[in-house]
Amino acid sequence: MLNSLIKNRLSGLLLLTVIVFILPAFFSNPFHYDMATQIAIFATTVVGLNLLVGFAGQISLGHAGFFGLGAYFSAVMTGTYGWSPVPTLLVGAALVGLLAYVVGRPILKLKGYYLSMATLAMGFIIAITINNEGWLTGGPDGMPVPSLSLFGWELSTFSVYSFLGMEISGSLAWYWLMGVLLILGVWLAQNLIDSPIGRALRSVHGSEVAASVVGVDTAKFKNLVFVISAVYASLMGSFYAHFQGFITPDSAGFMESIIFVTMVVLGGMGSTLGVILGAVILTLLPQLLADFHDYEMMMFGLILMLTMIFMPKGLLPTLSRWLGEKMHKQAEDKA
Amino acid sequence: MFSEFLQYLFTGITIGATYALIALGFTLIYNASHVINFAQGEFLMVGGMATVSLMGMGFPMPVAIIAAILLAAVLGVALQRLAIAPAKQADPVTLIIITIGASIFIRGIAQLVWGRAYHSMPNFSGSEPVTIGGAVVSTQSFWVLGVGAVLVVALVLFFTRTMTGKAILATSMNKGAARLVGIKTQSVLLLAFLLSAILGSIAGIIVAPITFTAYDIGIMLGLKGFVAASLGGLGSGMGAIVGGLLLGVVEAMTAGYISSDYKDAVAFGMIILVLFFMPRGLMGARVVERV
Amino acid sequence: MSALIDVRGLDKAFGGVHAIEGLSFSVEAGQIYSVIGPNGAGKTTLFNLITGLYTPTAGEIQLEGKSVVGLAPNQLAELGMCRTFQQMQICMNMTALENVMLGRHLQLKSNLLTTLLRLPSLLKDEEDCRDHAVELMKFVGCGDYLETQASAMSYGALKRLEIARALAANPKVVLLDEPAAGLNAVESAELEELIKKIAAQGTTVVLVEHDMKMVMGISDHILVINYGRKLAEGTPEEIRNNPDVIAAYLGG
Numbered sequence: 001m002l003n004s005l006i007k008n009r010l011s012g013l014l015l016l017t018v019i020v021f022i023l024p025a026f027f028s029n030p031f032h033y034d035m036a037t038q039i040a041i042f043a044t045t046v047v048g049l050n051l052l053v054g055f056a057g058q059i060s061l062g063h064a065g066f067f068g069l070g071a072y073f074s075a076v077m078t079g080t081y082g083w084s085p086v087p088t089l090l091v092g093a094a095l096v097g098l099l100a101y102v103v104g105r106p107i108l109k110l111k112g113y114y115l116s117m118a119t120l121a122m123g124f125i126i127a128i129t130i131n132n133e134g135w136l137t138g139g140p141d142g143m144p145v146p147s148l149s150l151f152g153w154e155l156s157t158f159s160v161y162s163f164l165g166m167e168i169s170g171s172l173a174w175y176w177l178m179g180v181l182l183i184l185g186v187w188l189a190q191n192l193i194d195s196p197i198g199r200a201l202r203s204v205h206g207s208e209v210a211a212s213v214v215g216v217d218t219a220k221f222k223n224l225v226f227v228i229s230a231v232y233a234s235l236m237g238s239f240y241a242h243f244q245g246f247i248t249p250d251s252a253g254f255m256e257s258i259i260f261v262t263m264v265v266l267g268g269m270g271s272t273l274g275v276i277l278g279a280v281i282l283t284l285l286p287q288l289l290a291d292f293h294d295y296e297m298m299m300f301g302l303i304l305m306l307t308m309i310f311m312p313k314g315l316l317p318t319l320s321r322w323l324g325e326k327m328h329k330q331a332e333d334k335a
Numbered sequence: 336m337f338s339e340f341l342q343y344l345f346t347g348i349t350i351g352a353t354y355a356l357i358a359l360g361f362t363l364i365y366n367a368s369h370v371i372n373f374a375q376g377e378f379l380m381v382g383g384m385a386t387v388s389l390m391g392m393g394f395p396m397p398v399a400i401i402a403a404i405l406l407a408a409v410l411g412v413a414l415q416r417l418a419i420a421p422a423k424q425a426d427p428v429t430l431i432i433i434t435i436g437a438s439i440f441i442r443g444i445a446q447l448v449w450g451r452a453y454h455s456m457p458n459f460s461g462s463e464p465v466t467i468g469g470a471v472v473s474t475q476s477f478w479v480l481g482v483g484a485v486l487v488v489a490l491v492l493f494f495t496r497t498m499t500g501k502a503i504l505a506t507s508m509n510k511g512a513a514r515l516v517g518i519k520t521q522s523v524l525l526l527a528f529l530l531s532a533i534l535g536s537i538a539g540i541i542v543a544p545i546t547f548t549a550y551d552i553g554i555m556l557g558l559k560g561f562v563a564a565s566l567g568g569l570g571s572g573m574g575a576i577v578g579g580l581l582l583g584v585v586e587a588m589t590a591g592y593i594s595s596d597y598k599d600a601v602a603f604g605m606i607i608l609v610l611f612f613m614p615r616g617l618m619g620a621r622v623v624e625r626v
Numbered sequence: 627m628s629a630l631i632d633v634r635g636l637d638k639a640f641g642g643v644h645a646i647e648g649l650s651f652s653v654e655a656g657q658i659y660s661v662i663g664p665n666g667a668g669k670t671t672l673f674n675l676i677t678g679l680y681t682p683t684a685g686e687i688q689l690e691g692k693s694v695v696g697l698a699p700n701q702l703a704e705l706g707m708c709r710t711f712q713q714m715q716i717c718m719n720m721t722a723l724e725n726v727m728l729g730r731h732l733q734l735k736s737n738l739l740t741t742l743l744r745l746p747s748l749l750k751d752e753e754d755c756r757d758h759a760v761e762l763m764k765f766v767g768c769g770d771y772l773e774t775q776a777s778a779m780s781y782g783a784l785k786r787l788e789i790a791r792a793l794a795a796n797p798k799v800v801l802l803d804e805p806a807a808g809l810n811a812v813e814s815a816e817l818e819e820l821i822k823k824i825a826a827q828g829t830t831v832v833l834v835e836h837d838m839k840m841v842m843g844i845s846d847h848i849l850v851i852n853y854g855r856k857l858a859e860g861t862p863e864e865i866r867n868n869p870d871v872i873a874a875y876l877g878g
Contacts, residue, residue: 121603206717215703298443304436312425
């Protein structure tokens with residue numbers, strides 16, 4: 001029994017690893033790599049958010065605030081003050097985690113729509129501050145961000161590097177970096193879910209009363225997962241800033257928060273692979289719809305609505321159940 | 336000094352009255368279905384934009400207004416029938432995404448039909464502002480307050496004097512029991528969306544001469560209405576009115592005395608602070624959790 | 627020797643209405659102690675007060691001689707008090723076994739680092755926890771449902787599952803709120819046996835129950851409350867013959 005559990009755990013991770021390694025075979029230009037890198041950044045962010053929303057059942061409509069804070073901390077500290085990128089993004093994540101801890105204590109006592117209101121308000125305050133403090137952040141126009149330097153390399157999507165005698169473009173290097181980080185992020189998230197801590201988190205979703213009478217300090221666990229998801233967001237925000245080379249307040253804004261939550265819900269709350277699928281779709285969709293120009297916004301809204309109406313559990317859970325039923329039927333037909 | 340304060344107060348009450356009407360729209364739908372309708376702001380946008388565009392086509396203002404309200408009403412009914420009703424078993428967060436999808440969809444259509452430009456609407460009566468105690472007040476402010484007051488009275492009468500209104504109240508208190516006594520709860524839900532859309536579109540029309548209107552004004556107005564409704568306590572009609580007015584006044588005072596850049600941030604900070612001490616808003620129901 | 631649970635002058639008012647008024651009683655360790663009374667007598671409110679879900683308006687509750695008023699449910703669980711609910715509180719998003727494993731939450735020593743890196747000490751702990759949970763599920767008669775999703779289980783099985791979860795923490799006392807409600811005669815009889823087995827292991831049982839046959843059959847001591855006040859208490863024999871009790875139940 002336990003064996004099959006472990007196998008099941010690893011099979012998702014294995015599938016993801018295989019996809020990350022095989023994908024470059026289908027890429028023909030740097031744009032493909034850049035899209036994939038962007039997807040990996042958003043996917044890792046929502047893998048973290050899913051711990052909060054999907055597993056612990058606590059909604060956040062302000063998570064882009066944490067993403068944006070990470071991004072701007074890296075941008076300002078490396079750009080204006082000349083800090084080294086990697087230590088900067090770690091310090092940024094620690095500070096954002098601390099902020100989430102302080103804010104989370106009172107906010108996470110709220111339930112349902114009141115919690116979504118409070119997190120939304122928190123996100124707005126962050127975005128408004130970034131927008132208004134132009135002396136530091138460049139205001140609504142945004143600000144440039146230096147390249148990520150990693151082990152003495154300046155990782156820019158425009159450069160070409162030689163590695164073990166091979167020519168590697170900057171785009172490819174970024175792809176591998178974020179691909180590996182995505183796998184790492186998924187591994188850590190799955191470890192967390194498959195543990196006593198994860199069980200306590202899920203019990204907060206299932207029945208907060210039940211959790212508390214068996215000794216789960218629900219406030220502590222809600223705050224813990226809030227901090228973890230904020231750290232995921234902050235780190236990915238930092239990488240996003242370095243990767244894009246430019247950052248605007250929009251990346252901390254309400255719409256970005258909504259897009260993050262939508263990735264989780266669309267892909268399938270509580271399904272780690274599902275939310276990655278959500279990130280893939282919501283990052284690619286605007287690209288695909290861009291051909292429709294004026295119709296883009298309308299079609300985006302329509303697709304969002306229809307998917308959620310007909311697959312309220314999200315894409316991956318719905319698909320896997322559908323496949324399961326189909327295979328079940330085939331097995332019956334044979335018998 | 337005092338005239339300055341009075342000026343901010345009038346501005347705050349005017350915009351606050353609009354927020355209160357949006358919050359009442361949230362409350363109507365929340366009570367009937369426990370859905371927070373993130374597309375509520377789009378009703379305001381449709382009301383304002385349709386009126387402006389019909390007037391541009393040469394229709395007289397009253398005709399344009401009535402047609403715009405009818406359009407919003409149809410939209411409200413369609414939203415309930417086509418998007419909310421089919422997803423009745425969904426999680427609250429799924430319903431949030433559905434209404435957000437609906438609002439993006441409506442905004443997308445508005446952008447197609449009416450373009451991205453900002454439009455202004457003439458005041459309903461006289462463009463000469465009135466001076467009260469040194470404060471300059473646009474005549475449109477009186478329209479906003481007057482129409483707002485009439486709508487509130489009409490709603491109160493509707494809920495206390497008519498069978499239909501009482502049926503909505505009963506459904507919001509206990510759906511199962513309401514069904515048992517023969518109330519068609521599906522029609523009640525539909526009616527709540529219809530009323531909410533009408534309320535929203537009227538708010539959008541009366542405030543348009545003051546704030547201008549465009550295809551994307553719905554997001555922020557909707558969110559402010561949500562703030563106002565949460566501030567007062569979700570589900571409380573009185574709370575929606577108090578929350579709306581309070582929000583409007585605090586915003587105007589912040590903009591006047593502190594910084595207009597941070598007026599929204601102060602509004603959002605206020606809601607966090609209030610919820611910290613009163614987790615169900617100023618006038619929300621104090622319920623004991625039953626286990 | 628002090629009692630395991632000692633309640634003195636307990637009072638709880640909602641608005642102006644007293645759901646519990648001036649109630650005093652004590653539960654000795656090792657007993658099966660039943661609380662009975664007509665519907666609305668305040669039995670569930672009493673349970674919610676003892677387990678920390680409600681805060682008393684006045685009065686004192688002691689567990690092993692120490693005041694526990696104002697402690698949160700999870701702190702009471704740490705002191706060895708667990709309960710089930712009349713309206714079951716099961717995590718429907720987890721399997722049956724996971725629900726019981728959740729009950730051992732306090733026995734597990736894991737920190738964030740061992741969890742994130744999935745270190746061997748964590749796996750060893752989890753395996754022990756799992757074995758213990760499997761045993762408990764067999765003990766309550768849910769052995770066939772180990773990997774079943776809780777949402778797919780029958781009402782009767784869920785009732786037993788909730789008891790297994792309460793026992794998983796090795797509590798000193800379990801409070802069972804109407805465990806027999808909604809069960810058929812066969813299931814009730816099985817439950818009666820189960821409660822006896824729990825008590826025989828040395829766990830104190832406090833029971834709220836409407837099934838008089840069961841209460842009279844297994845209780846060591848019975849407390850009768852009506853309108854939030856004590857009506858009578860004593861052995862099943864004494865309660866059966868108490869005229870006040872008979873009047874309350876028959877006269878209403």
